[in-house]
Amino acid sequence: MHFSRKTTSASVLALLMGACSAVPVSDNLEPVATGGAYQAQYRDFAVSRDAVGYLLAPQINASKCRPFAAEAQGSGGGGKYSGIIPAALRGEVLSRGDLVDFRMPEDTTFTGDYVISRDGTLKLPYLKPVPAQGRSTAQVAADVRRALLAGGYYDDAPDIALLVKDFASARVGVTGAVFEPQPVDIGGVPGDQVDSRRQEALGASTEGRNLSVALRRAGGIRPDADLSAVRITRNGTHYTLDLRGVLEGRTFEDVMLIGGDEIEVPTRLCFQDKMMRPGLISPPGISLYLSNLTQPAAGNAPSAIGQTVREVPYGTRFMQAVIDANCVGGPRASSADRSAALFSRNPMTGVSVVIQRKVETMRSRADRDDYDPYLLPGDAIACYDSGITNISEIARLMALAGAIAVVP
Structure with a gap:
């Protein structure tokens, strides 16, 4: 390939002008610049650096919340919407697929291990199926005792022992203000983990079928969720729970779920800053998509951007991730004027949003937290070098091009 000196000079000039030009402003469908998007922290800087005041983003976000x-409902946190779990949802209850141990002294006809059938009943020899789904072992045992007496197998009420040997997994539906609404499988032994001593022991217990597990499996609650009215539907009956205490450090009685339960988390139609913290029902963490700088490293490997960098705790902010991705630092004279862009999505509408921040601007402003968004699952970050760094890269490339160019 042949390059003339005139063509090379013109190319260098064009590249230099492009490197020094301002980065185009991102367009968004939602009113991001004025604070009308999912997070008020997305908005443009409202005042100069010297005129900063109190942080307004949480107040702007809260102003959009419906009660x-x-x-x-006027319950004031009591009655139907209290934090007290309804009696029908308390304790450990059976679900289809659970393994139970049924015993009667000196009786080999009925004694044995049984699995709760797909239709939710316990099926013993010679007896009609006994409803078991959503009931305790004591309730089921009482029905079996009555069936034995009614069938003439015993004249007096026999001694019966019904214990759970293993809780099966359960499929429940989760909808509403969670990041990944979908049917989820909860409970069961994960992978090939087997505790032989527990298998041999009588009785069983599990935390794997709890409501908190189902919410996390569905991506965790969103910041717009209304935790005062989480609804569980079981066998056509609706139960409404107030789970606000989960994120406030108050005692929380986790509900054990059974197969077929439906969970619905309503929305307040606003971003709630206080919900951006790790918790029992929040997302387990955030896996980021990152694009780092040419300087100080030419790729992710030398920048140490691996799994531990791409995964950050829930509640992490944009600039924390920018620093974690090695997008900040280096010679102040040549690389201080860097910027970073955040690619996110409104989980209520599905509409994407892009914002860009100057790193040094965020560093120098006292109200930086007012414009530093919280990261959400699926967010991506792109880092941009400074103009001087861009020019130095262009010079390096042109020097390389000059070394291989053939001038007539």
Whole structure:
């Protein structure tokens, strides 16, 4: 390939002008610049650096919230919407697929291990199926005792022992203000993990079928969720729970779920800053998509951007991830004027949003937290070098091109 000196000079000039030009402003469908998007922290800087005041983003976010469902019903946190779990949802209950041990002294006809059938019943020899789905072992044992007496197998009420040997997994549906609404499988032994001593022991217990597990399996609750009115539907009956205490450090009685349960998390139609913290029902963490700088490293490997960098705790902010991705630092004279872009999506509408921040601007402003968004699952970050760094890269490339160019 042949290059003339005139063509090379013109190319260098064009590249230099492009390197020094301002980065185009991103367009968004939602009113991001004025604070009308999912997070008010996305908005443009409202005042100069010297005129900063109190942080306004949490207040702007809260102004969009509709009242908690519990308060809208006038219950004041009591009655139907109290934190007390309804009696029908308390304790350990059976679900289809559970393995139970049924015993009667000196009786080999009925004694044995049984699996709760797909239709939710316990099926013993010669007896009609006994309803078991959603019931305790004591309730099921009482029905079996009555069936034995009614069938004439015993004249007096026999001694019966019904114990759970293993809780099966359960498939439940999760909808509403969670990041990944979908049917989820909860409970069961993960992978090939087997505790032989527990298998041999009588009785069983599990935390794997709890409500908190189902919410996390569905991506965790979103920041717009209304935790005052989480609804569980079981066998056509609706139960409404107030779970606000989960994120406030108060005692929380986790509900054990059974196969076929439906969970619905309503929304307050606003971003709630206080919900951006790790918790029992929040997302387990955030896996980021990152694009780092040419300087100080030419790729992810030398920048040490691996799995531990791409995964950050829930509640992490944009600039924390920018620093974690090695997008900040280096010679101040040549690389201080860097910027970073955040690619996110409004989980309520599905509409994407892009914002860009100057790293040094965020560093120098006292109200930086007012414009530093929280990261959400699926977010991506792109880092841009400074103009001087761009020019130095262009010079390096042109020097390389000059070394291989053939001038007539």
